[in-house]
Structures are given as C-alpha cells and as structure tokens.
Amino acid sequence: QVQLVESGGGLVQAGASLRLSCAASGRIGRTTTVGWFRQVSGKEREFVASVTWSGGSTYYTDSVKGRFTLSKDNAENAVHLQMNSLEPDDTAVYYCAAHQLGITTTQPIRYRYWGRGTQVTVSS
Secondary structure (H helix, E strand, O other): EEEEEEEEEEEOOOOOOEEEEEEEEEOOOOEEEEEEEEEOOOOOOOEEEEEOOOOOOOOOOOHHHEEEEEEEOOOOEEEEEOOOOOOHHHOEEEEEEEEOOOOOOOOHHHHOOOOOOOOEEEEO
C-alpha cells in the first residue's frame, strides 16, 4: 500500500506561482512512479506530470512544459510540483497518484494509489 497526501493548493491570480506537494508513505519501491493529474468538474481527469522514484525521470504533458517543474525529495519522501506562470485554464483539483508498474504512463487507470486532491484556482 502507498498513501499520498497533497498540500499547497490555493487561489492565485494569473501569472502567479504555486507549489504543490505530495507526501508519500508506505511501500515505495524502485518501480514506483508518482504522477500529478488534474480534473475540472464534468471533465475527464487529465495527466499533468510524473516522476520515477528511482532515477527521478520526469514527463510532462505539453500544456505545462516550461511552466511546471516536478521534483522528488528522497529525504522527505515527497514530490513537489512547482507551477509558474499559472493561467486560468490551470484551474482544477490536482491529484497526486502513484503506480508500481515500472513504466511511464499518462493513463489514470494505471495509477493504483490516489490522494484526495487539492484545489487550485487561477483568476484572470
């Protein structure tokens, strides 16, 4: 089992920055990948970024490349999503998720473990 707890959401103006954190605990191993997804009410959950626990390789969806940076803190067992130049379209509930498949995937169904989510609202 892997437990995930998100923090750091909030309300900001367009152009501002936010840093989301995901604290991970439980059976985190070499094949673990932690990802961030976001979801707007009435829409499908959308992949944002992921990082492998072993090696720290990152992968981003095109819409956030150059604005979002995902990093891993081994000492804290945490993953941080630094979001810069935020846009109103970034408004969503952001979820931290994890799988232990040893692959890079953007499909929500592949991620077995999920946090409860944190709201990010960007005003124009």
